[in-house]
Amino acid sequence: NAGVTQTPKFQVLKTGQSMTLQCAQDMNHNSMYWYRQDPGMGLRLIYYSASEGTTDKGEVPNGYNVSRLNKREFSLRLESAAPSQTSVYFCATRQTSYNEQFFGPGTRLTVL
Amino acid sequence: GQQLNQSPQSMFIQEGEDVSMNCTSSSIFNTWLWYKQEPGEGPVLLIALYKAGELTSNGRLTAQFGITRKDSFLNISASIPSDVGIYFCAGNNFGNEKLTFGTGTRLTIIP
Numbered sequence: 001n002a003g004v005t006q007t008p009k010f011q012v013l014k015t016g017q018s019m020t021l022q023c024a025q026d027m028n029h030n031s032m033y034w035y036r037q038d039p040g041m042g043l044r045l046i047y048y049s050a051s052e053g054t055t056d057k058g059e060v061p062n063g064y065n066v067s068r069l070n071k072r073e074f075s076l077r078l079e080s081a082a083p084s085q086t087s088v089y090f091c092a093t094r095q096t097s098y099n100e101q102f103f104g105p106g107t108r109l110t111v112l
Numbered sequence: 113g114q115q116l117n118q119s120p121q122s123m124f125i126q127e128g129e130d131v132s133m134n135c136t137s138s139s140i141f142n143t144w145l146w147y148k149q150e151p152g153e154g155p156v157l158l159i160a161l162y163k164a165g166e167l168t169s170n171g172r173l174t175a176q177f178g179i180t181r182k183d184s185f186l187n188i189s190a191s192i193p194s195d196v197g198i199y200f201c202a203g204n205n206f207g208n209e210k211l212t213f214g215t216g217t218r219l220t221i222i223p
Contacts, residue, residue: 004154028141028191031209042115043155043213050209055223058210090154099143099162103154 002026003095004104006091012110013081014017021076021107023091031094032074033058034066036087043090081111114115114138116201118214126222131188132219135201144177144184145202145211155200188219196221 007022023032034046045058048070050072063085065077089107092101118135125131135144143162147155159170159178161184168175177183184201201214 033209038161042215045210048209056209078164094209098143098160099206099211100157100160102157102200103147106152 003090004093004102006089006104006107008107009105010108012112013078014112015082017081018077018079019081020078021089021091021109021110022103023074023076024072025073025091025093025102027093027095027102028071029093029095029102030071031096032068033092033094034064034076035090035092035103036060036085037106038087038092046076046089048080081109083111085109086111114212116203116212116214117203118199118217120217121215122218122220124220124222125191127191127193129137129191131191131195131219132185133187133199134183134185135184135203135214137203137212138182140181141203141205141212142181143204143206144175144183145204146173146175146186147200148197149200149203150197158199191219191221191222193221195219 004025023104030051033048035043044060047053047066067075088106090106091104094101146158149155159175166177172189174187198216198218202211
């Protein structure tokens, strides 16, 4: 029972490159979330998915796309990475009818 | 976006001391959550509170849901070195997908 897993753990990109951050959960939760965490800015919601087949924008969606592949997996894609996207990215999940969110270990992304 | 106001921003305490921190909001929540984040890791849920006035413990940690529903408190008794980290509060209302997070309290323990 791994909970929430994220891959990769670390990544360095050059400006303009693309990449996909992967998130998977074995908690059977319906809702999944992508956050970024920057010093002094706290956790900011990028996108979320309330159920399989649906996605919605959060607070800072520009420059990102998401795919809810199935109930277990929710991926975050950077089509053309920019230095402003250097951050730590966290995936989280939530069970319907409860407000607790459970976080993965994070992906540390640097864009040069 | 809105952030909840947490205080203090940082604490330097000696091992064995008790710790108190709080979180305030300008709006009402019906859920308060407390997380701990250690360096290089994701936030870990410590305590969830669902009822105004509720007092809930998890080992040496005790959290309270404020009566006004606009604040919450976290206490740690007899601190130990592994308590080091950043503590975040978060508030939410049922039906709202989005958590509102606090600014964090960084706890450092002096041996």
